Amino acid sequence: MVDALLGNVFRHTPQGTAFRVTLHRGSGMVGILVADAGPGIPDPEKALRRGNSGAGSTGLGLDIARRLAESTGGGVRIEPSALGGTGVNLWLHTDGRAADPRRRLLRRTRARGSRH
Numbered sequence: 108m109v110d111a112l113l114g115n116v117f118r119h120t121p122q123g124t125a126f127r128v129t130l131h132r133g134s135g136m137v138g139i140l141v142a143d144a145g146p147g148i149p150d151p152e153k154a155l156r157r158g159n160s161g162a163g164s165t166g167l168g169l170d171i172a173r174r175l176a177e178s179t180g181g182g183v184r185i186e187p188s189a190l191g192g193t194g195v196n197l198w199l200h201t202d203g204r205a206a207d208p209r210r211r212l213l214r215r216t217r218a219r220g221s222r223h
Contacts, residue, residue, distance in 0.1 A: 108175050111168035112141040112195050120145030125190055135202035141195045142188035151185035172197060
């Protein structure tokens, strides 16, 4: 996951752009924040969907990171960074608690606009 996030910084920001990786450890959770001073992501929700990239890449990196984080009961949030570009917040549960697969399926179904 971290490789995908750092790869995005190197591929989608100009050479020499500042970036920062911050790790947070809490009770049963780990947070990883990758922030950069690049141009930002115009549509964060779209960027988290498989195969969506407005920047000439495969569009798989953020989706893979999101799926892995959700498999632990965590998640991913994209927002503007304090450096002026993009901040990707990745939260992972480390206490052995995995997300309920039924909740993930329901969330995925709702995201696609299905009523099933």
